[in-house]
Amino acid sequence: MKGWRGRAAMALLGSTGLAGGLLLGVNGQAAEPDGTEVRTDAGVVRGAAGEQATVFRGIPYAAPPVGELRWREPRPPAPWPGVRDATTAGPACAQGPGELPGGSTNEDCLYLDVTKPSGNSGATGGTAKPKPVIVWVHGGGFYMGAGGNYDAQRMAAQGDAVVVTLNYRLGVYGFFGYPGLDGSGTFGLADQQAAFSWVSRNIAAFGGDPGNVTIAGQSAGGVSNCAHLTSPSAAGLFDKAVLQSGSCELSWTANTEFRGQPADAIYEPLPALQAQGRRTAADLGCGDADPATAVDCLRALPVDKLKGVQQKFIQPAYGTPILPENPAEAVRAGRFHRVPVLSGNTRDEATQATSRYDNFQFAMSEQTFDAVMTETFGEDEAKVRARYPRQAYGSAALAWAAITTDRKWACTQYATSRELARYVPVHQYEFADPEPPALSPLPPTMPMGAQHASELWSLFDLGGMPAKFTPEQQRLSEQMIDYWTRFAATGDPGRAPGPRWPAFGPSDSDAPNEVPYVQGLAPGRDGIGPVDLAQRHQCGFWSELTGGNHG
CATH class of the missing domain: 3.40.50.1820 (Alpha/Beta hydrolase fold, catalytic domain)
Structure with a gap:
């Protein structure tokens, strides 16, 4: 290029x-x-x-x-x-x-x-x-x-x-x-x-x-932008970056969004991807010892023939010219473009997936929860159950949503922000509207809360539809647009009118008790203000359980 x-x-x-x-x-x-x-x-x-x-x-x-x-x-x-x-x-x-x-x-x-x-x-x-x-x-x-x-x-x-x-x-x-x-x-x-x-x-x-x-x-857009932060070919193409519910550290345990899902991370090593491509080519009738011939065969296939493999390739590869190394490792090592970053997540990210966990249409059942807890955490099951006692939640589905919100989304986003903040200004948020406008016309199978992507209504009208806000949600939307656009203009959302938004603190090994600032974003008089995200989402527990490496 x-x-x-x-x-x-x-x-x-x-x-x-x-x-x-x-x-x-x-x-x-x-x-x-x-x-x-x-x-x-x-x-x-x-x-x-x-x-x-x-x-x-x-x-x-x-x-x-x-x-x-x-x-x-x-x-x-x-x-x-x-x-x-x-x-x-x-x-x-x-x-x-x-x-x-x-x-x-x-x-x-x-x-x-x-x-x-x-x-x-x-x-x-x-x-x-x-x-x-x-x-x-x-x-x-x-x-x-x-x-x-x-x-x-x-x-x-x-x-x-x-x-x-x-x-x-x-x-x-x-x-x-x-x-x-x-x-x-x-x-x-x-x-x-x-x-x-x-x-x-x-x-x-x-x-x-x-x-x-x-x-x-x-989501995938945030993951993409985290990749661009570490991509040599993106140098000079942008001056600031926003990562919403998508980070360089994004990874997950087995069974996170459906039973049988393998544990993985969002970026994939090139050899693994190429091996998957070779298997897929053979399945499509284009297996060939000569790569050029096989790819020519694949290029000739109509779109209908590729429908069945669309979702087999949904992870960017590293070890490539655009991504020479895993972006998570590059960020940890400080090898990324030095630009201000705005980063964050929603409070209830995983309710969206958990609401259709059973057979991809029903909320997770009690029986599925018990089986998946054992299959996923093995010898650590008791530790996870003690940290997330089932009786503290209204249902097994809500308990699983809390576990996977914390492990997959909130704590990985937080970890990336801590690494970035060692080198560049970072502002972190958590969107926490308990009843945001719905993302689907279908009735929910469980309480959704601030589900994955629910903050988007505050920034855009989606799918040709205007947002349906209460007066308090309308004020929150206006405040968020002020924050986002002031960040775009200056690199500091705290310069916007309204409640102040301090920067996220640096990750400092000499200050182990430091609590970096995170801005909570919710409607209502006291909806915007500081939250202890690491405590709310049990990030210390997950860091200990994973050895400090979510990937």
């Missing part, structure tokens, strides 16, 4: 005189006075202006990764003549049903949306100060989701920021690996970096500041 990354491209634009062209529309005519026409380096796009924001949808940031470009690093998009309509989101990347009803069969999916506050600004308006830029990397377990599901108009308008949301290749298309296949295990990350590079080259035309870019993401 030489030529995609870094900010040198911005200097090139200026030296060739193209920067001045950003003020022009088609054939050198002035841009639309309402700011709906913008010239990118591949052509002019026309978006739609609303009361809060102007939105440009479906802008290609890379060539369609189809045919011979399946499982290759992203290439630049082809220029287009005239004005490209940018009022409809680009197709979502290929995936099964889940976040998208009916899923998607599109491989031509490398598109992004840009949302900017209504009115002229920056290059399109002439004199306004360029705005901070937030680039959102969506979650979905690396096998589902789409950038177009996140409507950022509230964030852009209230926070006076330019927000970019993007698609990237998912599942087998984004993280497949095979011996000898360049880019194995990181095509989705390469897509994200291509989008970051597009932002560096083009965002000034939308009023954004290419010198003040924050990458933000939740």
Whole structure:
């Protein structure tokens, strides 16, 4: 991907005189006075202006990764003549049903949306100060989701920021690996970096500041951004990072989200991925001693043939050019890009998975809980039961959700923050709304609390639907947008109006009793303030049980 990354491209634009062209529309005519026409380096796009924001949808940031470009690093998009309509989101990347009803069969999916506050600004308006830029990397377990599901108009308008949301290749298309296949295990990350590079080259035309870019993401998006923190090829592409419910230390015990799930960590060593790719190729009728022949066979398969293996490839690989080493180990060793970080989790992360634990549709039963406790913890079962006494919870499902929230999510996020805080400013939060807006129209099978992804309503309208808030939740949402956008502007959410937010303390071996500051985020008069996350989520217990190494 030489030529995609870094900010040198911005200097090139200026030296060739193209920067001045950003003020022009088609054939050198002035841009639309309402700011709906913008010239990118591949052509002019026309978006739609609303009361809060102007939105440009479906802008290609890379060539369609189809045919011979399946499982290759992203290439630049082809220029287009005239004005490209940018009022409809680009197709979502290929995936099964889940976040998208009916899923998607599109491989031509490398598109992004840009949302900017209504009115002229920056290059399109002439004199306004360029705005901070937030680039959102969506979650979905690396096998589902789409950038177009996140409507950022509230964030852009209230926070006076330019927000970019993007698609990237998912599942087998984004993280497949095979011996000898360049880019194995990181095509989705390469897509994200291509989008970051597009932002560096083009965002000034939308009023954004290419010198003040924050990458933000939740779940798989947070894990992606943790990877970019340690990726040599991401150097210079961003200035701050937000990690929501996704960290470099993310790992899990056996049986965490379904019975029979093996213990693992989010990043996978390249040889293991390539071995899985070889087995999958054979299963698909493309086994061959010659890697090139096998990959050619796989590239010729239609999307329908790959549906069954979509979720076999949902872990980014390390030992690769994009990720030379495990990001968890790189962060522990201090080998990462020195930028401010905002990081956090929801209080009840695991209720979402536990609510469909039995047969992927029912909440965990008492019988399943007893069996899984023994299967998972073995000789440590008594210790875990003593720390999480069943009678202290309303059900076996809630007990298991507490265990897996702490072990998989909260304490791994906390561990990454402690390591990062040794070198860079970190601000940590816990979203704790006990009754946030629902994420599914289906009735819950158990109390959900602040489940995984429930904080997203406070930042975005999701799936084309506005958030349904109580007045107190509305105030919390406004406060969170202030925090997030002030972090994007300055690197310090504590500069936002409202309750103060001190920085997370450094991890200091000389201060073993230190309690780093974590900001609790919940509705109500006393909902925003300090929480002892390590105590609330039993992180000392889990560190002792795992020997201090969650991975």
